[in-house]
Amino acid sequence: MRSSVAILGAGMMGIAIAAAHLRCGFSVLLYDSVDSVLQTASQRIAQELQLQKEAFNTSRLKLIRNIDDVHSCQIIIETITEKRKLKQKLYRHLQQTAKGQTPYLFSNTSTISISGLAEVLEPDWRQQFCGFHFFHPVRQRSLIEIIAGVETVSATVTRAQEHAGLIEKQSIMVGDHPGFLVNRILNFYLNSALMLLEEGVALDRIESIATKFGMKIGPFHIMDEIGLDVVFHAGWVLYKAFPERIFNSSVLLKLVESGNLGRKTGCGFMLYPHKISWEGEGIPNPDLPPISATDSNSNSNFDSDSDSNISDDNIVQRLFVPMYEEAIRCRDEGVINDLAVADFASIHALGFPPEKEGIVSWGMKNN
Numbered sequence: 001m002r003s004s005v006a007i008l009g010a011g012m013m014g015i016a017i018a019a020a021h022l023r024c025g026f027s028v029l030l031y032d033s034v035d036s037v038l039q040t041a042s043q044r045i046a047q048e049l050q051l052q053k054e055a056f057n058t059s060r061l062k063l064i065r066n067i068d069d070v071h072s073c074q075i076i077i078e079t080i081t082e083k084r085k086l087k088q089k090l091y092r093h094l095q096q097t098a099k100g101q102t103p104y105l106f107s108n109t110s111t112i113s114i115s116g117l118a119e120v121l122e123p124d125w126r127q128q129f130c131g132f133h134f135f136h137p138v139r140q141r142s143l144i145e146i147i148a149g150v151e152t153v154s155a156t157v158t159r160a161q162e163h164a165g166l167i168e169k170q171s172i173m174v175g176d177h178p179g180f181l182v183n184r185i186l187n188f189y190l191n192s193a194l195m196l197l198e199e200g201v202a203l204d205r206i207e208s209i210a211t212k213f214g215m216k217i218g219p220f221h222i223m224d225e226i227g228l229d230v231v232f233h234a235g236w237v238l239y240k241a242f243p244e245r246i247f248n249s250s251v252l253l254k255l256v257e258s259g260n261l262g263r264k265t266g267c268g269f270m271l272y273p274h275k276i277s278w279e280g281e282g283i284p285n286p287d288l289p290p291i292s293a294t295d296s297n298s299n300s301n302f303d304s305d306s307d308s309n310i311s312d313d314n315i316v317q318r319l320f321v322p323m324y325e326e327a328i329r330c331r332d333e334g335v336i337n338d339l340a341v342a343d344f345a346s347i348h349a350l351g352f353p354p355e356k357e358g359i360v361s362w363g364m365k366n367n
Contacts, residue, residue, distance in 0.1 A: 009079035016138035058305035114149035146265035176207035178241035188322035194249040214353025220269035224262030254289035324363025
């Protein structure tokens with residue numbers, strides 16, 4: 001049996017990451033500050049492993065309400081809400097209660113700067129801190145992004161790479177830039193879908209064209225699976241970095257404000273009779289917030305007749321060319337050193353059709 005790993009946060013990703021470790025022989029200490037979330041954790045992990053046809057060995061899972069118990073583990077994986085201040089508050093507490101021990105602290109943040117998060121850590125903690133970013137659904141996505149901060153030492157990167165291998169994941173190193181690689185590319189795909197929706201193109205048409213292109217699921221289904229609150233917060237981080245290129249969707253904001261957050265609430269862009277992740281495709285929500293020319297973003301050319309005026313080929317270009325262009329920018333800005341990494345990541349983290357050889361290869365052939 002392998003050593004214990006502590007996972008902080010029993011939300012959707014925390015549950016999936018815990019299941020991935022249990023499946024590969026690790027013992028898991030799972031912490032959450034909300035009792036009601038922790039009370040259902042065992043059931044949700046069992047459901048996750050059942051989807052993988054794996055037996056659930058309850059003896060290797062320990063649910064903990066006292067976060068100080070995690071200090072018995074050499075590796076701590078943080079998966080809490082994508083808000084910098086919340087994560088840093090947690091890190092401060094870990095340091096204060098560590099009694100001289102310095103674990104490897106890995107963050108599953110999807111967009112927030114690792115060096116920025118590390119600012120509250122003591123020097124020895126900063127050296128053993130890095131990004132360790134999983135992708136949803138964890139059981140189907142074989143990739144992890146590893147992100148080193150300014151003071152992360154090479155031994156920490158090596159430990160992260162080795163740990164990824166132990167849970168049967170492939171890893172790539174990406175630069176500490178907003179959104180890193182995968183979520184930055186993904187955001188421009190989702191961004192384009194939201195813009196098309198607010199220009200009057202039907203949601204189910206956008207979904208259908210994306211899946212006919214070869215994506216596993218369409219962009220609105222992806223957003224619902226991630227959680228619209230997570231999509232919104234990640235988009236906000238990227239908006240602050242690239243305000244001239246990010247579309248502010250009024251529909252996404254209204255859904256978040258109304259508490260309709262996607263699969264986890266049973267309602268988002270789609271309606272879901274089954275809340276188990278990726279069980280059933282859902283149906284378009286007939287009660288989406290209304291779109292009007294007055295509340296559409298200034299970048300949107302709102303036109304109620306545009307659904308019939310735009311071709312399927314044009315929609316494909318609108319969805320995927322921005323992803324390709326952003327991958328090029330990531331190479332140019334040093335997020336990655338080789339465009340082949342973007343191809344690999346788009347297939348193994350985003351479900352881009354492998355027969356198209358990756359987003360960059362497709363883009364070069366079609367633009």
